[in-house]
Amino acid sequence: MGLTEHEHADWGARATEALAGAGYRRGGARAALIALLDEQRCALSATELEQALRTRGGRGVARASIYRILDELEALRMVTRVEVGQGLARFEAAREEGHHHHMVCDACGQVIPFEDPELERAIRRLAQRVTFAVAEHDVVLHGACADCRQAEAARDEPRRPRTAPAPTAAT
Amino acid sequence: MGLTEHEHADWGARATEALAGAGYRRGGARAALIALLDEQRCALSATELEQALRTRGGRGVARASIYRILDELEALRMVTRVEVGQGLARFEAAREEGHHHHMVCDACGQVIPFEDPELERAIRRLAQRVTFAVAEHDVVLHGACADCRQAEAARDEPRRPRTAPAPTAAT
DNA sequence: TTACTTGCAAAGTATTTGCACCGCC
DNA sequence: GGCGGTGCAAATACTTTGCAAGTAA
Secondary structure, three states, rough: OOOOOOHHHHHHHHHHHHHOOOOOOOHHHHHHHHHHHOOOOEEHHHHHHHHHHOOOOOOOOHHHHHHHHHHHHHHHEEEEEOOOOOOOOEEEEOOOOOEEEEEEEEEOOEEEEEEEHHHHHHHHHHHHOOOOOOEEEEEEEEEEEEHHHHHHHHHHHOOOOOOOOOOOOOO | OOHHHHHHHHHHHHHHHHHOOOOOOOHHEEEEEEEEHOOOOOEEEHHHHHHHHHHHHOOOOOHHHHHHHHHHHHHHOEEEEEOOOOOEEEEEEEOOOOOOEEEEOOOOOOEEEEOOHHHHHHHHHHHHOOEEEEEEEEEEEEOHHHHHHHHHHHHHHHOOOOOOOOOOOOO
């Protein structure tokens, strides 16, 4: 659901290659982190990456190393840093094929990816019009996910007796 | 250049009113912070706000108070929190009339505001299409500002003798 | 006078840095 | 075997929280 086996292998290989090309040696921590990032379908925070690495049996990687490696990969443009306003940074593999943005539920904190060609087009056009040299772009939508939206509705409704159809003021 | 006197007074008044309406008393720190935010034309970080308040004679406001007041104003939707990926949060008055987004120069850190109707339209259309309830949205463009772009070019060029027009390899 | 507001200082959390040891080449 | 890679722990930076004193209503 989302990425194919091929795309997975592809990014991991390209990332490894990019590191080698930049003169980095190949270390266990790097390999483990790249493998993990390759499996993800959306951005994870440094802490989540650390826990995932510790859990998944393979090998634990120190937080400092995670940050260092993410920096290297970001500099090589193989990883994208995503800030969604929760006071922490999230990271994800920079795949050409799966370019997307994020919706953040301010109630439960969930981060949901989405794609939108029209949005991309608008940004591309904008980039051509300004003197600023646009290299990357991020779009973050804040609000309530379907679940939390329902929860909110359920929390607001109760005060209305189920008999009266609630004269919803269309403010 | 940007906002008119009227719009300034307008936001400050609305913010003050919003606080009062939410049951908050009127305190000196709140008034000072609102006045400062009202003068700004783009987002400032908590630290910048603190320094500005200390400098501009009027009255200093403790950092903790700044964060607290910004939280209140954000909850009332009178202030927008902007995260541009520099490890700190920026805040600005939420004006209906001056809705804009930000370009961040990754070289010098400068944050530049811009507006784009087409982009807004794309986001509005997108919001209608998804189950997620979109309340706010942020667009951040990363890259190099005009100045830094030139600086980069100047730094890369020197190896080319000024006589030869540099046969820019189109990779 | 009562309760909210503010400042100061301490606590937290995310990220970075220094340094010694380990492993790739 | 040397040079980078990695882990651990300490240091930073930003933000939040606790509490006592100030102040609006």
